[in-house]
Amino acid sequence: MSETSTTAPAWQQDIFKVLKEGDVRQIAYVPDAGHSHVIRSAIADPDIQDIVLTTEEEGVAVVSGAWLGGQRAVLLMQSSGVGNCVNMFSLLSSANFPFFTLVTMRGEYADFNPWQGPMGRATQGALELMGIAVLRASDPAQVEEIVRAGFDAAFEAGDRVAVLLGQNLIGRKKWERK
Amino acid sequence: MTKNPAKAANRRQFVSSLLKALPDALVVTGLGSASYDVFAAGDRDNNYYLWGAMGGSTSLALGLALAQPDKSVLVITGDGEQLMGIGSLATIAAKQPRNLTIIVLDNGHFGETGMQRSHTSLGTDLVAVAKGFGIADAWSVDSEEHCAEIASRVAARQGPTFVQVRIDADEPPRALPPRDGVYVKNRFRAALGLKPF
Numbered sequence: 001m002s003e004t005s006t007t008a009p010a011w012q013q014d015i016f017k018v019l020k021e022g023d024v025r026q027i028a029y030v031p032d033a034g035h036s037h038v039i040r041s042a043i044a045d046p047d048i049q050d051i052v053l054t055t056e057e058e059g060v061a062v063v064s065g066a067w068l069g070g071q072r073a074v075l076l077m078q079s080s081g082v083g084n085c086v087n088m089f090s091l092l093s094s095a096n097f098p099f100f101t102l103v104t105m106r107g108e109y110a111d112f113n114p115w116q117g118p119m120g121r122a123t124q125g126a127l128e129l130m131g132i133a134v135l136r137a138s139d140p141a142q143v144e145e146i147v148r149a150g151f152d153a154a155f156e157a158g159d160r161v162a163v164l165l166g167q168n169l170i171g172r173k174k175w176e177r178k
Numbered sequence: 179m180t181k182n183p184a185k186a187a188n189r190r191q192f193v194s195s196l197l198k199a200l201p202d203a204l205v206v207t208g209l210g211s212a213s214y215d216v217f218a219a220g221d222r223d224n225n226y227y228l229w230g231a232m233g234g235s236t237s238l239a240l241g242l243a244l245a246q247p248d249k250s251v252l253v254i255t256g257d258g259e260q261l262m263g264i265g266s267l268a269t270i271a272a273k274q275p276r277n278l279t280i281i282v283l284d285n286g287h288f289g290e291t292g293m294q295r296s297h298t299s300l301g302t303d304l305v306a307v308a309k310g311f312g313i314a315d316a317w318s319v320d321s322e323e324h325c326a327e328i329a330s331r332v333a334a335r336q337g338p339t340f341v342q343v344r345i346d347a348d349e350p351p352r353a354l355p356p357r358d359g360v361y362v363k364n365r366f367r368a369a370l371g372l373k374p375f
Binding site for chain 2: 094
């Protein structure tokens, strides 16, 4: 493993390991710093299609289409994106699609931007209202196990699962550029 | 009933002719009239009908097209449904799936909700939008005479294609596909030889 300062945090590497071992073939995303290692790894992996979205709800449909065609796919987004997805989530329960999403949280831990608060506080509730089971990982050492548990529930049991990645995992965003 | 000023295709005849030429294509329909047109042309196991998830047809088809690169994937939707998911054209253009064709049946109106005018009656040019997003192979047709040409491009799988089909703003008799999304999904996957999880 590289020891340069650009090495991704271990918990981000753990997430990609779970997805890769789970034979994920499509990763659809609206980017976020917390997803950056998984996105870079997807782009670099010839067996994984990386799909950058203009809005998160596209990803709900993309991953459902992938399953329809026999592939496992996951959706990466920030908590704000969950709000964009709400009606599209009806696709998942109407057709019983397996669904797995990783959501990096905003507005919950030392966030400088108050505009992230409303959707951040509503994220878990919005997911649950739409029938999606919610797990949360806040301790870097537990990210792999919790992501693996959610992943297996989605693709082994056909469930609809979101794993919220606590904002404390990513830490304080630096707003001042020097 | 509002007529488009120029020549326009009959939606049922157009969809029927196109699908007759593409028996093996995987078809995703946008909700509403486009799904009735596809069902009226003959129910098939390789049709995936949406009854909701408005704006999702093209994105769902993208995931399907990437998962099944050796099959032609065809979206048949309406102008209203396409407009709601318009950003997906950028997402599709970024991936350039060789096997994805989008057919937008454009009557310039929201047919399902009382024929209110849509943006395509009010200045939006969907072909220009598709090209602007990066789908170079985008054009408009106004009769079913073009179905053979479209079908040959679909079958060739040479890159994403966007076709705006100008249709009359009429309302043919309802022909309702199954609303059971689980049944339609499982039937579709079984037709591809995929097993239950």
